[in-house]
Amino acid sequence: MARILKGAPVAAALTETLTARAAALEARGTVPTLAILRAGERGDDLAYERGAMSRCAKIGVAVKQFLLPADCTRTQLLDAIQQINADPGIHGCLMFRPLPDKQMEEAARGLLSPEKDVDCMTAGALAGVFSGKGTGFPPCTAQACMEILDYYGVDCAGKRAAVVGRSLVIGKPVAMMLLAKNSTVTICHTKTADMPAVCREADILIAAAGRAGVVDAAYTNPEQVVIDVGINVDAQGNLCGDVDFPAVEPHVSAITPVPGGVGAVTTTVLAKHVIEATEKTLV
CATH class of the missing domain: 3.40.50.720 (NAD(P)-binding Rossmann-like Domain)
Incomplete structure (x- = not known):
């Protein structure tokens, strides 16, 4: 009989430590904040989004949603990313993929600030995973x-x-x-x-x-x-x-x-990356 490695205890342990870190950031006047960028309403995206927002709420991470139609234009998508990049109150971004237009997705990945890339969407974040250095976070x-x-x-x-x-x-x-x-x-x-x-x-x-x-x-x-x-x-x-x-x-x-x-652990890791990104801005 194998040992069953359930995710819930892992998520609970992470949540406990992350909640304390989020509270410490708030005490310094900064609320860690995640931007969720979604085009369309795919069922799997919506389910993950609900889970992510619930976990963030438990930990003390705020969420700002940038919701676009499934047939959004390249300009609409890139404008949303520019807003996220320019807002110092947003510390991390989750962009749901894949997008219907691959060229549009590549442009979005190229535009997003690696410092706010909390799910390894950008080339800079990938380079960090492979080199052990750089900005961004692993998937x-x-x-x-x-x-x-x-x-x-x-x-x-x-x-x-x-x-x-x-x-x-x-x-x-x-x-x-x-x-x-x-x-x-x-x-x-x-x-x-x-x-x-x-x-x-x-x-x-x-x-x-x-x-x-x-x-x-x-x-x-x-x-x-x-x-x-x-x-x-x-x-x-x-x-x-x-x-x-x-x-x-x-x-x-x-x-x-x-x-x-x-x-069961993935959304907690997302919140962890947002908190780490926030902490980096205060160093």
Whole structure:
């Protein structure tokens, strides 16, 4: 029976410390403030937004919404970002992606101030993840994986880690974050030969493929810690991860559930990044 690495205790512990930090900032006359920039009303965006606003309210982070129609123009989008950049009372920005127009999205990412990029949308923030220097913050979901490992006492140093997925949203950033913790990291992808065999060698397995149940028992070993980043919907309409949980759970040392794992921590990490961005402005 694997240890179930639930996200709620991690989020609760973070919330306690972050609430104190937010209160300290407010005592100095500054309320940490997040801008949420959304174009359209996609269901998954709305659900995440509600969760983020609820978590921010608990911690003491204010939220300003910049809501645009799904068919907004390039000018409308960039004007909103200019407002966010120019407002010293806004310390972080979450822009929902993807946008329907990829060129518009690239322009938005290029315009946003890296200092206010709390979810690794800009090239500057990505450079910071890969170099360990610079402004901005890692993606909230990637950071949530690391917060879970830290909370449950998983020492990454000297461990072999496998990351299934190579996106700039999760796969590559979390691989760099594991490397910074002195893990030996392999990034797996659709062209990886005998991926199950590669993953079986890992002490830590991060599943971020974006495909329901792609990781099964053949990928695992009895000492392995599995972090499931995936959020998918199965044929019955239920949320599930990239890991086939019933097949994998009996064969590993520890595993995050879906739902109730990484996703439960992500909005708290978002608030953490806003608070850190605010603190930097007062140094």
